[in-house]
Amino acid sequence: MEKTEYLDLYHQMVVIRRLEESAAELYQSGKIGGFLHLYVGQEAVSTGLIAARRPEDRVITAYRDHGVAINVGISANQVMAELLGKATGISKGKGGSMHMADVTKNFWGGHAIVGAHLPLAAGLALGDAYRDQKAVTICMFGDGATNIGFFHEALNLSKVWNLPVVWVCENNRYGMGTTIERASAVSEIRHKADGYGMKNQVVDGMDLLAVRETALQVFDEVRNGSGPQFLEIETYRFRGHSMGDPERYRQQEEVKNWQENDPIGIYHQHLIKDGIATEEELQQVVKDAEAVVKASVAFAESSPEPAPEELFTDIYVEE
Amino acid sequence: MARITMREAISQAVWEEMERDPDVFIMGQEVGVWGGTYAVTKGFYDHFGPRRVRDTPIAESAIVGAAIGSALTGLRPVAELMTINFAFVAMDHIVNEAAKLHYMFGGQMVLPLVIRTVGGGGRQLGATHSQTPDAIFAHFPGLKVVSPGTPADAKGLLKAAIRSQDPVMFIEHATLYQMRGEVPEGDYVVPIGKSVVQRPGRDVTIVTYSKMLEVSLKAADKLSQEGIEAEIVDLRTLRPLDMEPVIESFKKTNRAVVVEEGWPSYGVGAEISSRIYEQAFDYVDAPVKRVAQMEVPLPYNRTLEQMAIPNADDIIAAVKEVL
Numbered sequence A: 001m002e003k004t005e006y007l008d009l010y011h012q013m014v015v016i017r018r019l020e021e022s023a024a025e026l027y028q029s030g031k032i033g034g035f036l037h038l039y040v041g042q043e044a045v046s047t048g049l050i051a052a053r054r055p056e057d058r059v060i061t062a063y064r065d066h067g068v069a070i071n072v073g074i075s076a077n078q079v080m081a082e083l084l085g086k087a088t089g090i091s092k093g094k095g096g097s098m099h100m101a102d103v104t105k106n107f108w109g110g111h112a113i114v115g116a117h118l119p120l121a122a123g124l125a126l127g128d129a130y131r132d133q134k135a136v137t138i139c140m141f142g143d144g145a146t147n148i149g150f151f152h153e154a155l156n157l158s159k160v161w162n163l164p165v166v167w168v169c170e171n172n173r174y175g176m177g178t179t180i181e182r183a184s185a186v187s188e189i190r191h192k193a194d195g196y197g198m199k200n201q202v203v204d205g206m207d208l209l210a211v212r213e214t215a216l217q218v219f220d221e222v223r224n225g226s227g228p229q230f231l232e233i234e235t236y237r238f239r240g241h242s243m244g245d246p247e248r249y250r251q252q253e254e255v256k257n258w259q260e261n262d263p264i265g266i267y268h269q270h271l272i273k274d275g276i277a278t279e280e281e282l283q284q285v286v287k288d289a290e291a292v293v294k295a296s297v298a299f300a301e302s303s304p305e306p307a308p309e310e311l312f313t314d315i316y317v318e319e
Numbered sequence B: 001m002a003r004i005t006m007r008e009a010i011s012q013a014v015w016e017e018m019e020r021d022p023d024v025f026i027m028g029q030e031v032g033v034w035g036g037t038y039a040v041t042k043g044f045y046d047h048f049g050p051r052r053v054r055d056t057p058i059a060e061s062a063i064v065g066a067a068i069g070s071a072l073t074g075l076r077p078v079a080e081l082m083t084i085n086f087a088f089v090a091m092d093h094i095v096n097e098a099a100k101l102h103y104m105f106g107g108q109m110v111l112p113l114v115i116r117t118v119g120g121g122g123r124q125l126g127a128t129h130s131q132t133p134d135a136i137f138a139h140f141p142g143l144k145v146v147s148p149g150t151p152a153d154a155k156g157l158l159k160a161a162i163r164s165q166d167p168v169m170f171i172e173h174a175t176l177y178q179m180r181g182e183v184p185e186g187d188y189v190v191p192i193g194k195s196v197v198q199r200p201g202r203d204v205t206i207v208t209y210s211k212m213l214e215v216s217l218k219a220a221d222k223l224s225q226e227g228i229e230a231e232i233v234d235l236r237t238l239r240p241l242d243m244e245p246v247i248e249s250f251k252k253t254n255r256a257v258v259v260e261e262g263w264p265s266y267g268v269g270a271e272i273s274s275r276i277y278e279q280a281f282d283y284v285d286a287p288v289k290r291v292a293q294m295e296v297p298l299p300y301n302r303t304l305e306q307m308a309i310p311n312a313d314d315i316i317a318a319v320k321e322v323l
Helices: A003-028 A043-051 A066-071 A076-083 A117-130 A143-147 A149-160 A208-223 A252-259 A263-273 A279-302 A308-312 B006-020 B044-048 B060-072 B084-098 B134-138 B151-163 B211-225 B244-253 B268-283 B302-308 B312-322
Strands: A058-061 A107-110 A137-142 A165-171 A199-204 A229-234 B002-005 B024-028 B053-055 B076-081 B114-119 B144-146 B168-173 B180-183 B196-199 B204-208 B230-234 B237-239 B256-259 B289-291
Touching (some): A003 A043, A003 A066, A003 A076, A003 A208, A003 A263, A043 A137, A043 A165, A043 A208, A043 A263, A058 A117, A066 A076, A066 A107, A117 A137, A117 A165, A117 B060, A137 A143, A143 A165, A149 A165, A149 B060, A165 A208, A199 A208, A208 A229, A208 A263, A263 A279, B002 B006, B006 B076, B006 B180, B044 B053, B060 B076, B060 B084, B076 B084, B084 B114, B084 B134, B084 B168, B114 B151, B134 B168, B151 B168, B196 B211, B211 B230, B211 B256, B211 B312, B230 B244, B244 B256, B244 B268, B256 B268, B256 B312, B268 B289, B289 B312
Parallel strands (some): A058 A107, A058 A137, A199 A229, B076 B114, B114 B168, B144 B168, B204 B230, B204 B256, B256 B289
Antiparallel strands (some): B002 B180, B196 B230
């Protein structure tokens, strides 16, 4: 990677972090409605994965989707405007936090029914396989999704049809407030892929470069016909499941321990230690990122509400 | 024009569309090697090959979900659910994904998807395999729901569905596959969302669709012998619903009977009669009458099952009530 790429990945992670911190404040002040699921702590996962994909590779994720949105190149302005439900949002204010997508960037959403997007991912990959296009579909989901039927139907179908999908479980140890041990028959999630004869491995999700490196290799294999593969990426969300989470299910000490492994901090140290960037340069990146986020809030707040007629558009392509 | 069965008409529509457009493909349980559980796709596998004729596991969420995903990439899947009763297993993908994606992402996602499925009772298949839950699917904005009652409409509407940019539920009827009728050869397309008068009359309007069109036509013939001329409007599409021919007919007859095979509560008859009252109240000479299935899970026993499903005599009795 060139130095600019290293710095860009740092920039992306800081934008996601700061954008979500701002979003949390805007939620508290009532400017963002509905549900807000923050990605804080998990930034290295989507940043590393997306850094490893090619433009023709598709990505689809669950409702904790702000990180992917930024990583694929949706502007902070469009993300923030969507959170505020404005006409300038990436989904025109009709989707909200859980439903962001940009199909021109091969990002297929943002899906809010747990596990339901996994069969869709198989279909996206089928689209490429059908046309003999060498592309990978990256499907991200939480550990909680591995207990629902959709997961098993989709993994099975992908293997039966040898589809170019990379199934990525972001294991943050909790499905809402329920630990893996209390919800899943096997605690090592990747073993579920064994049941479908699928190659799988575990990756440290707090280490951006480890995620990127593994993803590069796996995407390459899948792109070249290995069939579907499974990645379990170990991570942790520093905030609650959503903004309305009292977090009675975990100890503050556990949260603190993980926070010491902040993915942004780890990457920061790596860049310094390997002499890729100086403290001053990284401070500048942080400043730039903060400016981007600040501008996005101003943009979103000053953006217009959707026009009333928007209520009735986009129901059908052909009325 | 050739006189062919509903099965042949449906098969012809899919075949011709697959010949016309390489992006059209079929997927579902037993659509390939078996040739379709209702033999609609017999011969397809040998002709079009395994890439375009895809047998799936018995996993309805995977079938509909993967069909949606492939449609998002620009393919035109015709996904078959063996019966509409199994659509409940895929309900999340039909309702929360197919019906919503275009709207929810601000118009970015387009899914030219057809879900072909089969409904209806009368074959002693028991309560779980005999339902007519069409109204449920017609409840959701974002879906189009089509259910033909003649071979010609089956061909023309299915072609329109395959060419549509929107997700379409195409509901066939298990006891209509052998029905014969004149079907135009070649590129015959019937637009989605157009109701049509299938039999002209002056005394009463019968509004119906699918299998109940056949039953209503029988009832109308008998009524005709008594000098009562029923006009029959075939909805053909449940969503978007075209009320124009219904209202036009009602303004002439001032009396209506709505006939559906499904249960009456919250059903097609409830919707149609409510709209008649809303749109033509000044023309009402008698309360609109609903003929529908008895409010029971369908039993296996033939006599009991037939008691529960509307027949021509039920329609005749209803017509006489409104006259």
